[in-house]
Amino acid sequence: MIKLKSKYSLLCTVLLGVGAFNFSASVPDEGMFPLSELNRAGLKKAGLKISEKDIYNPGQVGLVDALVQVSGCTGSFVSPNGLIITNHHCAFSAVQLASSPEFNYLKNGFVANNLEQEIEAKGLTIRITDSYDDVSNEILQAVAQISDPAERIHTINKKRIEIAKRAESEDPTIKAEVSEMFIGKSYVLFRYKTIEDVRLVYIPRQDIGEFGGETDNWVWPRHTGDFSFLRAYVSPTGSSAKYAKENVPYKPKKHLKINPNGVQENDFVFILGYPGRTFRHRPAQYMEYQQKFLLPYTADLYDFQNAEMLKAGKDNVAVELALATRIKRNANVLKNYRGKLKGLHNLSLVAAKEEEDQALAQFINSKADLKKKYGSLMLDIDKHYEAVFQVAQKELWFNNIYSSTSLLQVAKSINSFKSVIFKQNGLKAQEEVYKLNIDQVRKQIDAYYASYDAAVDRAIGKRMFEDAYQFTGDNRINYITKRAFTSKEDAGNTIVQALERSKLNSKQALYADVLKDFQSLKNYNDELLTIQDGLATEMESFDVDQRRREGTLNRLMGDYVAVKELYQAKSFIPDANSTLRLTYGNIKGYSPADASYMKPFTTVKGLIEKGNSGLEEFEYPESIKTAWLAKNFGAYAKKDLNDVPVNILYNMDTTGGNSGSPIMNASGELIGVNFDRSYDATINDFAWNENYSRSIGVDIRYVLWIADKIDNAKFILKEMGI
Structure with a gap:
């Protein structure tokens, strides 16, 4: 456990003597920009060719209107008839529910050649961001005179529900949520349109959509066709409705244009999506809790659970299908958590955060007005986490x-x-x-x-x-x-x-x-x-007791971010919280280890080479090899590779929830679909760094090639205007 009191007093003289108030820049905190912060993102300077208003312009149609939230993932409209592209793993649970030993769509895939053949995607709903408003003042005023931590968090949550219900009463066609942008500090009301009827249109077979299995999960180089196509339906009157035969395809305000030429190395790219949660504006003790307790415990438990579930489904297809989604989710989390543990140790992130917090404490104590207001803040944070650690x-x-x-x-x-x-x-x-x-x-x-x-x-x-x-x-x-x-x-x-x-x-x-x-x-x-x-x-x-601690933390983190903003003399980009964000960067490789360099494109050749290993997770359809040997690449080859590019690597800032996010070029055209991060980038939830943070997407050229040459799903290409 970090003992801040003694560390702060010991370091006081040293920090003051070396200019303690230059906050460490070793852990960047920006990269996932809310729509309201696009003017701070520097998009034009970075390479954006279209106007920022083409992305988002309140009251006008922009690229954001093509974005959807698919359960815990992101997707985007790619036709005027409600066609959505997202990840294979985002549709996985719905495919599982539609499958049976007789019709195993998980294993064999699914292609609907017309609207009548499309299958209900049970359990999937779609949300579209309609509008948002900052409601921080209303919420914080409601708790201004409340000192009891449990009552404070109860009042905040009650007020959030009250504001959301008020918004829904004003417009019954929307669903409203108040999202916490900075814990205990800022709150935004989001209004969403919800679509309840979602259907499966085109799902690649498992040895394409999950090629590499858990061996390749969170790993680069990657060769996974992690894509699926869904369709949104509404009632004949255009209102949201549950699944019904008479429902019709939804007509989105905007759909993305596909660029079948893809991208080149170093090209500017950006992503719109709904990243889940990041925790970059947290103190050292939070990182210590993750490292000592939550990450190792959960990873080990899920590992055990999966071993038991795999054993149960080994010789029983019905049991295997029933447990498939749970196994996949567990496997994804446990490998992610072990990647985070690796990152925490390799970056010495707890120690780095300790140094930052110690410097912050000295900054507070150096100014009378701050000391009066925040003098006990860092010790109160330490006291809070002592209680958390005690019952972890x-x-x-x-x-x-x-x-x-x-x-x-x-x-x-x-x-x-x-x-x-x-x-x-x-x-x-x-x-x-x-x-x-x-x-x-x-x-x-x-x-x-x-x-x-x-x-x-x-x-x-x-x-x-x-x-x-x-x-x-x-x-x-x-x-x-x-x-x-x-x-x-x-x-x-x-x-x-x-x-x-x-x-x-x-x-x-x-x-x-x-x-x-x-x-x-x-x-x-x-x-x-x-x-x-x-x-x-x-x-x-x-x-x-937990609610009381949550109330205490809410107040402490509000103060923590407020004083950090004063210290760094800047305002922060808030942590991701499943609300719509933009991130940008370039198609770019990296060096994850000494004397190594990872190129930013993989190819069908590499997929076949992995298949030669004989491992079950690297099996692939024979038709892929046949087409590759015949150089039947169509218009989807990357000329300098003389091959179809499969996956791409880029230095954008993503996290869970960005699965299925559209990757767009400088002109706002779709050139890929995000689905993963490299193993070293699992630490992104806590810290981001351009040297090691890389995300992975499926190249649109591979999606089109598979649809055209392998699965004979040419109707998809026609509908998307290819």
Whole structure:
């Protein structure tokens, strides 16, 4: 744990003697520009050929109107008939839900040759940014006189909901959200148009869309055809509507023009998208928490979970399909987290942040007005994280117990439903609540069973309870301690037996025997429900403490950013928070290690060379090799390579959520689709540096070549005007 008090006092004289107030520039904090900050981005100087207003101009149509948010990813309209290009992995869950052992679209891909053949993309919705307004003053005024941390965060969240609901009442066609731009400091109201009917149009086969598998994930050189095409539908009147046969393709305000000539090395490029979350404006202790607790714990847990899920689906295609999305998400996160750990150590980021925070503390103490206002800030931050570190294991266990064990989620739904029923006065009122809500409860439970496997649940549940048994001090799970288990094996076996004996372990038995009517639900209980209820009671108490800490952090981080802005004499670009951003750079290679250089283009030749390894993840369609040997490149070859470029590398600032973002050239034309970062760039969430931060996209020429020469999806090219 960082002891700021002693470090600050020891360094005071030294820092003042060497010009302490020159803040370190070793960790750039800019690169993901909100639309309101485009004038600060320097786009024209960097190489943009179109006007900034062609990208975004309030009240006018611009490139941003072609952007969509597809669940947790980004996509873009590429035709006037609602056709969207995004990543294969962004459509993965919908493809999984549409697949079966008989029609395995995950493995074999899918091509709809007309509108009638397009398939419902279950679980996918589309959001389009309509407008936004800064509402920071209204929110911060609401908490100006509140000192209690828990009450502060509660009031902020309540006010955010209130403002969003007000916006929705003013315009019922939009969905509104108030996003926190700087924690505890600035808030923006975003208005979104939502499209609920999304359909699968063209999904490449798995050995194209996932070529390289987890071996190549977060790795360069890359040869992955990570693209998919979807279509947005609305009602015949143009309003948002759920999936229905009578719905019609959505007509976007703007769609992107495809440039089939692609790009060259060093060309200017930019991305519009919805990057998830970055945490660059956080103190050293936050980085230490990531390095010591969250990243290693989560990566190891997900590694274990995936081993169990892969084992369960090895000889059962139905189970393999049911668990596919969960495995893919876990694998992506755990490799990302291990990349972050590597970056944290290689960059000595905790130590670098310590130095910055120490210098910041001296800046505060050097000025009377700042010392009066922020004098205790850095010590208060340290005190906050001491409390966080003290219960880190417990927090992470609680955060993962339900997502790890599907039947505990089901038990939570059942217990919560029963609790609501029992709160009603009289049998008639209780039965009425049952009838009104049973369909919604079943819908919620159906989602849990969609990725459930009994053997997997038992193995992971056993691991979680064995871990909890070994926690000590403030990290002890009191429910586990009170059960007085004799060993970790005893704790693990108890949850296994509860999972085995519960009627919840069979969806059919649950619906037939427990949820069949009001009285059956009231009368049913078992050990699994009792365990979940005991854990929920303890988690509720723990959550109260967590909300209080969250309120404290909200106030501290607002002050932290405010004083850093004074120190650096500049305003910051806020951390990414799933709102629309722009980033730009160049097609550019890099040197990740001594005596090495990574070129910015890969080719079909390289894909075939990987295939020669004999590894399963490097298998590819034979038609690719046939076309390549025949030099059947069409118009999609890069002349200096005498080959079709597959993936491209660039120094733009991206993170999770930028998956599927359109890569555009200086004229605003689509030349690729972003899908990943290099392994060294997984640290981007915490720090960005031009020397090692590289992102990866699929070259549009490869997308067009695959559609044309391999999958015979020429209708896609025609619709996009190629």
